[in-house]
Amino acid sequence: xxxxxxxxxxxxxxxxxxxxxxxxxxxxxxxxxxxxxxxxxxxxxxxxxxxxxxxxxxxxxxxxxxxxxxxxxxxxxxxxxxxxxxxxxxxxxxxxxxxxxxxxxxxxxxxxxxxxxxxxxxxxxxxxxxxxxxxxxxxxxxxxxxxxxxxxxxxxxxxxxxxxxxxxxxxxxxxxxxxxxxxxxxxxxxxxxxxxxxxxxxxxxxxxxxxxxxxxxxxxxxxxxxxxxxxxxxxxxxxxxxxxxxxxxxxxxxxxxxxxxxxxxxxxxxxxxxxxxxxxxxxxxxxxxxxxxxxxxxxxxxxxxxxxxxxxxxxxxxxxxxxxxxxxxxxxxxxxxxxxxxxxxxxxxxxxxxxxxxxxxxxxxxxxxxxxxxxxxxxxxxxxxxxxxxxxxxxxxxxxxxxxxxxxxxxxxxxxxxxxxxxxxxxxxxxxxxxxxxxxxxxxxxxxxxxxxxxxxxxxxxxxxxxxxxxxxxxxxxxxxxxxxxxxxxxxxxxxxxxxxxxxxxxxxxxxxxxxxxxxxxxxxxxxxxxxxxxxxxxxxxxxxxxxxxxxxxxxxxxxxxxxxxxxxxxxxxxxxxxxxxxxx
Amino acid sequence: xxxxxxxxxxxxxxxxxxxxxxxxxxxxxxxxxxxxxxxxxxxxxxxxxxxxxxxxxxxxxxxxxxxxxxxxxxxxxxxxxxxxxxxxxxxxxxxxxxxxxxxxxxxxxxxxxxxxxxxxxxxxxxxxxxxxxxxxxxxxxxxxxxxxxxxxxxxxxxxxxxxxxxxxxxxxxxxxxxxxxxxxxxxxxxxxxxxxxxxxxxxxxxxxxxxxxxxxxxxxxxxxxxxxxxxxxxxxxxxxxxxxxxxxxxxxxxxxxxxxxxxxxxxxxxxxxxxxxxxxxxxxxxxxxxxxxxxxxxxxxxxxxxxxxxxxxxxxxxxxx
Numbered sequence: 001x002x003x004x005x006x007x008x009x010x011x012x013x014x015x016x017x018x019x020x021x022x023x024x025x026x027x028x029x030x031x032x033x034x035x036x037x038x039x040x041x042x043x044x045x046x047x048x049x050x051x052x053x054x055x056x057x058x059x060x061x062x063x064x065x066x067x068x069x070x071x072x073x074x075x076x077x078x079x080x081x082x083x084x085x086x087x088x089x090x091x092x093x094x095x096x097x098x099x100x101x102x103x104x105x106x107x108x109x110x111x112x113x114x115x116x117x118x119x120x121x122x123x124x125x126x127x128x129x130x131x132x133x134x135x136x137x138x139x140x141x142x143x144x145x146x147x148x149x150x151x152x153x154x155x156x157x158x159x160x161x162x163x164x165x166x167x168x169x170x171x172x173x174x175x176x177x178x179x180x181x182x183x184x185x186x187x188x189x190x191x192x193x194x195x196x197x198x199x200x201x202x203x204x205x206x207x208x209x210x211x212x213x214x215x216x217x218x219x220x221x222x223x224x225x226x227x228x229x230x231x232x233x234x235x236x237x238x239x240x241x242x243x244x245x246x247x248x249x250x251x252x253x254x255x256x257x258x259x260x261x262x263x264x265x266x267x268x269x270x271x272x273x274x275x276x277x278x279x280x281x282x283x284x285x286x287x288x289x290x291x292x293x294x295x296x297x298x299x300x301x302x303x304x305x306x307x308x309x310x311x312x313x314x315x316x317x318x319x320x321x322x323x324x325x326x327x328x329x330x331x332x333x334x335x336x337x338x339x340x341x342x343x344x345x346x347x348x349x350x351x352x353x354x355x356x357x358x359x360x361x362x363x364x365x366x367x368x369x370x371x372x373x374x375x376x377x378x379x380x381x382x383x384x385x386x387x388x389x390x391x392x393x394x395x396x397x398x399x400x401x402x403x404x405x406x407x408x409x410x411x412x413x414x415x416x417x418x419x420x421x422x423x424x425x426x427x428x429x430x431x432x433x434x435x436x437x438x439x440x441x442x443x444x445x446x447x448x449x450x451x452x453x454x455x456x457x458x459x460x461x462x463x464x465x466x467x468x469x470x471x472x473x474x475x476x477x478x479x480x481x482x483x484x485x486x487x488x489x490x491x492x493x494x495x496x497x498x499x500x501x502x503x504x505x506x507x508x509x510x511x512x513x514x515x516x517x518x519x520x521x522x523x524x525x526x527x528x529x530x531x532x533x534x535x536x537x538x539x540x541x542x543x544x545x546x547x548x549x550x551x552x553x554x555x556x557x558x559x560x561x562x563x564x565x566x567x568x569x570x571x572x573x574x575x576x577x578x579x580x581x582x583x584x585x
Numbered sequence: 586x587x588x589x590x591x592x593x594x595x596x597x598x599x600x601x602x603x604x605x606x607x608x609x610x611x612x613x614x615x616x617x618x619x620x621x622x623x624x625x626x627x628x629x630x631x632x633x634x635x636x637x638x639x640x641x642x643x644x645x646x647x648x649x650x651x652x653x654x655x656x657x658x659x660x661x662x663x664x665x666x667x668x669x670x671x672x673x674x675x676x677x678x679x680x681x682x683x684x685x686x687x688x689x690x691x692x693x694x695x696x697x698x699x700x701x702x703x704x705x706x707x708x709x710x711x712x713x714x715x716x717x718x719x720x721x722x723x724x725x726x727x728x729x730x731x732x733x734x735x736x737x738x739x740x741x742x743x744x745x746x747x748x749x750x751x752x753x754x755x756x757x758x759x760x761x762x763x764x765x766x767x768x769x770x771x772x773x774x775x776x777x778x779x780x781x782x783x784x785x786x787x788x789x790x791x792x793x794x795x796x797x798x799x800x801x802x803x804x805x806x807x808x809x810x811x812x813x814x815x816x817x818x819x820x821x822x823x824x825x826x827x828x829x830x831x832x833x834x835x836x837x838x839x840x841x842x843x844x845x846x847x848x849x850x851x852x853x854x855x856x857x858x859x860x861x862x863x864x865x866x867x868x869x870x871x872x873x874x875x876x877x878x879x880x881x882x883x884x885x886x887x888x889x890x891x892x893x894x895x896x897x898x899x900x901x902x903x904x905x906x
Contacts (some may be wrong), residue, residue: 076750078757161758163760232743401756405754458756485753486751
């Protein structure tokens with residue numbers, strides 16, 4: 001207990017420690033380490049914006065330069081979280097503006113961001129550099145204009161899949177003529193046309209621009225003109241490729257692409273006509289990331305493109321690639337790390353694509369570095385899963401969506417238990433797992449037992465009974481996020497493993513059999529869990545044993561939140577007060 | 586469906602649950618805390634599990650049968666297909682009683698359900714309810730689908746003819762769905778053999794609302810349906826304007842809907858047509874409306890005074906002068 005480092009020395013040592021996990025450990029050693037660590041932390045990550053209060057974060061980390069926040073539960077992406085649930089960025093922006101004026105970077109995911117927020121950011125942080133909004137909503141292009149106009153040193157402005165009220169393309173012209181610092185611009189989710197001359201000038205005066213993702217309103221001509229001005233781009237999201245094919249247009253496009261010798265990542269390609277794809281051939285050998293998931297192009301054209309992409313590490317594509325196309329990928333793209341295959345026709349009645357489990361098996365066999373998979377398929381087999389697990393024990397992320405709920409192994413008619421057992425057992429480094437198809441409680445016994453490193457688990461239409469949840473919550477040592485929908489378990493396992501919930505970030509359950517009574521009990525007994533019942537009808541009007549529609553449980557040190565809408569019921573910790581609904585409009 | 590606890594393995598699974606002490610909060614957990622600002626996980630020792638022994642105090646000893654509808658209540662989402670129960674229409678045996686069998690794609694069938702719902706406003710869970718449910722008898726559903734399977738011929742497309750639509754399934758982000766929808770509606774001719782998704786998304790904005798929404802006009806077959814859907818979607822914005830607060834407010838909130846406000850002519854539904862003119866919704870036949878509507882807007886009554894169909898003509902004439 002005698003050794004005591006001078007704080008300057010400690011500061012210097014800590015400057016080498018980047019990872020927040022390590023910094024969290026450091027902060028627990030003793031009070032002086034806590035103090036030194038907090039004063040030197042530059043990057044703060046809050047995985048659930050309601051787990052801690054903005055004021056507490058701002059106070060604890062006065063020197064923060066980069067803040068990352070996540071708001072709504074992941075299932076909000078699939079419309080399972082009603083609008084108005086929460087996840088407001090404002091309190092955070094306000095708190096940061098007050099206490100941490102040196103903030104330079106804000107990254108938000110699944111949060112409600114208003115124009116007011118954006119204006120406040122622009123006004124409060126003098127050296128603001130990076131704004132990345134992913135799956136956010138609530139703002140308009142006016143807010144973006146405020147950022148563009150005011151943040152003189154803006155380097156990164158990325159709107160990824162946001163829902164933006166598009167009031168027109170004027171926002172782009174708000175970048176002052178003096179702004180030359182732009183490194184990355186992504187406005188692919190906006191609808192309106194921007195003035196191409198403004199964009200050309202902006203690109204011309206931004207020598208550091210490396211990443212440019214256009215929206216579909218930018219034409220091919222526009223694209224050509226921009227590529228000519230920014231041949232140094234490493235990431236490109238094209239505009240729309242749907243213009244009528246003119247011979248000169250094609251050769252101009254081809255030439256423009258061939259001058260982009262540093263291009264590594266290509267996306268966009270909405271409505272791409274297959275006749276235009278050869279214009280991309282020159283950049284294929286250098287591509288490490290290719291997003292064809294909006295390109296409605298048939299397999300032969302896809303293969304012709306992909307066979308040239310020998311360095312490809314990340315491929316997003318639609319099921320139009322078919323098994324045959326994936327076989328080609330397996331033989332040409334030996335560096336592949338990540339594969340995502342999306343359905344081109346999500347409605348089951350139209351599923352007519354020859355993409356089966358075999359496609360994924362091909363890639364698992366041929367691509368030794370494959371570690372991340374998202375695969376939508378109508379049906380699957382245990383045999384395929386066993387092969388995949390055997391061939392690719394290095395998988396870190398495995399998300400299989402068998403589109404048909406309750407679909408068993410279509411060859412043997414058995415549940416997919418054995419297959420997922422193989423995945424859980426074989427892939428020892430698995431961090432993220434999504435299961436689907438017909439699964440019995442047994443499957444979850446295997447997962448609970450073997451999936452020791454899984455942090456995020458997604459389950460739908462599976463299991464037989466309470467045992468399913470029991471297996472998961474008594475196993476899965478590293479589990480941090482669990483999201484479940486339409487599974488037939490109830491209160492027992494949830495209550496029995498209540499303590500486990502405090503070791504996790506969050507638990508989402510919808511359309512299961514959990515009763516309101518259990519939610520009440522859980523909330524009253526676990527002071528550091530927020531138990532939110534999301535139900536259109538007041539739970540008090542029904543018997544306590546009746547099931548609730550949706551539950552979101554998360555650990556927090558901030559207590560129950562004050563901004564719940566009328567359909568979210570938080571059970572007050574004091575049993576006498578009962579169910580409360582604190583809404584601040 | 587009654588669920589039962591199977592006693593398996595060495596696990597001491599008791600039927601009357603109590604909170605067992607389990608050490609989940611080992612010190613090593615601290616390093617895996619994501620939120621960087623949970624300072625004291627060390628407080629675990631304060632969790633005296635024995636003292637927090639829980640007993641389920643439910644009136645019945647076993648899980649109750651689900652009598653009322655549950656789950657899959659469509660959240661107020663603009664671009665999600667409306668719900669259909671997850672049962673094939675052919676199979677009657679295992680269908681839940683009182684359950685309307687609706688076939689996917691048979692929008693008219695669903696329309697009936699919607700009409701029924703809008704007719705029973707204000708009451709909590711009417712008996713037949715909104716008939717949108719994933720059958721609680723999950724096992725029966727899976728059995729019935731498997732039966733269908735074994736009867737059907739082999740091949741990829743052997744799923745039952747009556748496919749169900751479920752909220753948020755398959756799990757595809759709405760951004761992707763919207764993008765695919767709008768691009769397919771543009772080039773159904775150009776892409777070989779690819780059927781149109783048959784969706785028609787238009788943006789809906791409302792005066793005073795912080796952001797706009799999208800609706801798929803093809804999921805409705807009448808103005809009545811559209812209006813009900815919009816009511817649901819935007820009622821959260823109008824309620825604030827009602828000035829209702831507190832515990833009282835909640836019951837009243839569910840009763841006062843946008844419709845009432847619409848009838849009180851506080852808000853009017855308008856749309857922008859192909860020529861860029863703003864018109865009142867409801868004057869043209871539904872089919873023509875879906876073909877010409879580009880955008881929807883819920884305007885304050887006072888702003889829309891000039892928008893009677895007659896007035897539209899007048900403004901056109903004005904421009905010519």
